[in-house]
Amino acid sequence: MGLVGSMGAVLAPSTPIGSRLVNAATAAPPLPQGRRVIVIGAGMAGLAAARKLLASGLSVTILEARDRIGGRVWTDVHDGIPLDMGAGWIHGPEAGNPISALTKEAGAKTFMTDDDSIIVIGANGKEVTEEQFGRGEKRVKKTLRRIATRMEEDDQTDLSLAKAIDRTDPGALRDPFVQYELTSNIEFDTGGWLEALSAKNYLGDEKYPGKDLILPDGYGAIPRLLASGLDIRLRQIVTHIEHNPTGVSVSIGATTLNADFAVVTLPLGVLAAKSVPINPPLSHAKQLAMSRLGVGQVNKIFLIFDHAFWPLKTQYFGFHSPIRGRFAYFMNYRTFSPFNCLVTFGFGLEGGIVERMSEAQLIAEITPHLKTLFGPQASAPKRAICTHWNEDPFARGAYCFASVGSTKKDHKIMAQPEGQRLFFAGEHTHEQYRATVHGAYLSGIREADRILASL
Numbered sequence: 001m002g003l004v005g006s007m008g009a010v011l012a013p014s015t016p017i018g019s020r021l022v023n024a025a026t027a028a029p030p031l032p033q034g035r036r037v038i039v040i041g042a043g044m045a046g047l048a049a050a051r052k053l054l055a056s057g058l059s060v061t062i063l064e065a066r067d068r069i070g071g072r073v074w075t076d077v078h079d080g081i082p083l084d085m086g087a088g089w090i091h092g093p094e095a096g097n098p099i100s101a102l103t104k105e106a107g108a109k110t111f112m113t114d115d116d117s118i119i120v121i122g123a124n125g126k127e128v129t130e131e132q133f134g135r136g137e138k139r140v141k142k143t144l145r146r147i148a149t150r151m152e153e154d155d156q157t158d159l160s161l162a163k164a165i166d167r168t169d170p171g172a173l174r175d176p177f178v179q180y181e182l183t184s185n186i187e188f189d190t191g192g193w194l195e196a197l198s199a200k201n202y203l204g205d206e207k208y209p210g211k212d213l214i215l216p217d218g219y220g221a222i223p224r225l226l227a228s229g230l231d232i233r234l235r236q237i238v239t240h241i242e243h244n245p246t247g248v249s250v251s252i253g254a255t256t257l258n259a260d261f262a263v264v265t266l267p268l269g270v271l272a273a274k275s276v277p278i279n280p281p282l283s284h285a286k287q288l289a290m291s292r293l294g295v296g297q298v299n300k301i302f303l304i305f306d307h308a309f310w311p312l313k314t315q316y317f318g319f320h321s322p323i324r325g326r327f328a329y330f331m332n333y334r335t336f337s338p339f340n341c342l343v344t345f346g347f348g349l350e351g352g353i354v355e356r357m358s359e360a361q362l363i364a365e366i367t368p369h370l371k372t373l374f375g376p377q378a379s380a381p382k383r384a385i386c387t388h389w390n391e392d393p394f395a396r397g398a399y400c401f402a403s404v405g406s407t408k409k410d411h412k413i414m415a416q417p418e419g420q421r422l423f424f425a426g427e428h429t430h431e432q433y434r435a436t437v438h439g440a441y442l443s444g445i446r447e448a449d450r451i452l453a454s455l
């Protein structure tokens with residue numbers, strides 16, 4: 001397919017589209033004038049890029065495949081309960097996380113979570129004592145420290161974290177205290193699984209330290225704020241991207257739009273699946289980086305009850321689940337809302353497995369765990385609502401992770417423009433803050449700045 005018309009002349013698509021936040025069913029207004037940018041994807045990266053470009057005087061149109069904005073930041077309401085299906089926490093809001101200022105701008109209600117407000121229960125139903133917990137934590141820390149030193153000193157070739165742990169502390173992976181520590185911290189945080197995570201680089205990113213914030217009425221307030229005033233076209237599945245030194249053309253089925261620039265914020269999993277062909281094809285370097293980076297698997301299961309039978313003031317419940325990564329961690333809604341809801345998770349490999357279970361299967365498997373955790377008064381949830389980030393064709397995974405053989409540089413490569421007109425943003429393109437909302441947001445601003453600098 002060749003580029004249609006002169007660059008800068010945007011063709012009206014045959015599908016009726018509208019201005020601002022619209023669905024495909026409404027009438028098409030005139031397309032904007034001036035330097036034109038198409039942003040592909042209305043997640044945090046796309047919204048941040050579009051907002052900055054619009055504020056700098058460019059004409060910006062966002063094409064979004066779904067019938068909603070926000071991408072992996074999505075508050076879905078069930079039985080009147082706001083459920084954050086994707087991102088839930090703003091990490092380190094008091095340490096410079098830029099999303100923190102946006103919550104204030106949005107006037108959103110916030111709640112500071114407390115990681116130390118946790119009860120951990122063993123598979124036998126007995127509470128893990130501080131002494132036992134400390135011993136597990138110490139063993140993990142010591143092992144990981146030894147691995148890090150070895151990786152640095154010997155300039156070793158990379159290997160999986162599971163192998164590195166096994167070599168450093170044989171048998172550790174069978175210790176339930178160690179398993180719990182590894183899954184509830186590393187597998188949750190990275191979305192990767194120990195057998196795939198790079199022993200060298202699994203911790204290669206940076207964090208805003210301190211406590212975390214949640215938005216009891218839903219994280220969706222943030223994309224809504226960013227979307228204000230933007231020309232966003234929903235239900236526009238981009239099927240093809242072409243670029244040359246003078247511009248880009250973006251196809252949505254049979255309809256093609258032209259612009260001076262495009263910002264591609266397709267998630268790593270979508271790019272890797274090659275479901276949106278790009279012509280000329282992505283550079284060899286980018287294709288290699290893409291094949292090295294991992295796409296993490298994290299899914300949430302929201303358990304909704306008629307009444308609460310658990311300690312209302314405890315933020316989290318940890319569980320020595322017999323299957324590493326499956327239902328090992330529970331968050332208590334009652335600490336910040338009136339709703340009788342617990343959220344549990346599938347991390348790493350289990351993240352992919354739980355989303356293939358039916359609601360009845362989830363309830364059948366989780367209810368005995370709840371009885372182990374909270375005693376015979378625990379009842380089965382009336383609903384178990386599971387997210388499906390892997391199966392979702394517009395996400396194809398939760399967030400990126402450093403798999404064996406990948407390096408921090410791979411994120412930088414993913415952020416490199418292709419030619420002069422095609423730019424890339426998204427959490428996977430942020431070297432420091434990959435896999436996060438703030439990383440996605442900052443990457444969008446970075447690419448807007450890059451376009452502005454090129455003018």
Ligand SMILES: Cc1cc2nc3c(=O)[nH]c(=O)nc-3n(C[C@H](O)[C@H](O)[C@H](O)COP(=O)(O)OP(=O)(O)OC[C@H]3O[C@@H](n4cnc5c(N)ncnc54)[C@H](O)[C@@H]3O)c2cc1C
Binds near residue numbers: 064265270395427438
């Ligand atoms: C379960 C889960 C929990 C998380 N928890 C946290 C957390 O607590 N804190 C945190 O900071 N981060 C968290 N994250 C990560 C965070 O949500 C993401 O890093 C961030 O939202 C990604 O933003 P993005 O703009 O890069 O991508 P996305 O939000 O995925 O945006 C990409 C957009 O592109 C659209 N798209 C895809 N294909 C097409 C197409 N063909 N045509 C047009 N549009 C298309 C998608 O629909 C989407 O809207 C979590 C993620 C998940 C899944």
